[in-house]
Amino acid sequence: MTARHEQIAAELRRAIHREEYPVGAHLPAETELATRYGVSRGTVRQAVAALAAEGLIGSRQGARRVVLAPRRSQSFAELRSFAQWAQAMGRTATGRVVAHEYRPATAEDAARLHLPQGTPLLNVLRLRGLDGEPVLVERTVYADWISPAVEAVDPDCASVTQRLYEDTGLVFAHGEHVIDAISAGARDATLLAVRRTSPLLRVRRVTTTHDGRPVEWSDDRYRPDAVSFTVHNAIGHNPLMRTPAG
Amino acid sequence: MTARHEQIAAELRRAIHREEYPVGAHLPAETELATRYGVSRGTVRQAVAALAAEGLIGSRQGARRVVLAPRRSQSFAELRSFAQWAQAMGRTATGRVVAHEYRPATAEDAARLHLPQGTPLLNVLRLRGLDGEPVLVERTVYADWISPAVEAVDPDCASVTQRLYEDTGLVFAHGEHVIDAISAGARDATLLAVRRTSPLLRVRRVTTTHDGRPVEWSDDRYRPDAVSFTVHNAIGHNPLMRTPAG
């Protein structure tokens, strides 16, 4: 059962990608779309709001909506696991556990996972790749209440997120990401097959359940020649924030 | 004249920051908020949708909305206006033009600005800082139709965006950003006072008007110890990508 406004959004998206509405062209008026699809104006507005949030179209009061880009790129609009993202890009995600061990929670672990300092926590170092080529080193710390389920996952499993969902029903609902850059350390360099001190794109993230309970936090380091992030923003609608360090 | 749904969003935002609704707590039901503010349910939904987009609250069908974070998100912070962002964070933005010259449009310039290759374009190299400390090297190429106005701007002007708006009425309405990491070159290193080859956070962006016409594009390199980016995202209840293939 798909909502009507989603069907309409999908149809408009396809039409834009098909260049039926080329870049710079106007979309039909809301009332026009409403009669065309046999729905009320409110439903049409739900649909076009989704496209606007994706940066596909722009709008101003009084003027027709304008097609901005026929993009297919993966943005941060939706939270997705590495495996899901790779699949959406038509690539194959791989992954293997390089090391895993229990360590007492550091002050940082405790703060990010809302757990008492010193709690034994599962630390996992994973190397992940696209079509066999290594692109990402992932250092993840799991909350104590989920680590048994994580340990039960095959070390070569391509999508831990999906595995955990199937096994335990756990949903990764929210993600908070901090993006910066860092020099490759010795281990990063070896695993990613780059020179030491070469620049890596780092994402430190905390993932939580629907009710905001932290599940894991991770330090992810990407080869910047293999992966980048794209964000679209508009006046009054800005999903990305720049934050000063310290 | 502020829309009622924005007033309500602002009130709820303040209440969350005041920890009237602490992290993990439930927000009142939509109908409850509707009667409290004397508006219809639709208006309440517009308000809470804004908070959800900011990552302040989460929601699922059937369950009350949950407070996720008391973050003080400067949601009006403009990614493309360094000066406005700095001001919102309570910092002082500085900027000076290091070099500027006209160069024929490269293939990349032509593609990004939708202009013919070879067109003489204004290239500007700016060094920008926070509270006097250099944090960002900006290499901007302007579309030919705006460069006269850019040349008229004071080289030490802190906010070019605002200046251009005042002078010409030009609105930077949309931005498309690609984020990765890169080694500091000799010039970057000198200007930012870091070692050569040290990692920098790079943002390549294209800024457009309301109707999608490109105004400028820029290669911005940040000191990662001074500036990072944060993104909050959620698993959308709009299964846009969840539509079955075919």
Next chain:
DNA sequence: AAGTGGTCTAGACCACGGT
């Protein structure tokens, strides 16, 4: 079973943009 959010309708008025 009751409560809640998600979806949808069929109206209405206003502010703004373009002609």
Next chain:
DNA sequence: CCGTGGTCTAGACCACTTA
């Protein structure tokens, strides 16, 4: 001026969560 998108209302039904 007319057409457009932005805002708002007062209903309705359904899917889901929770107790």
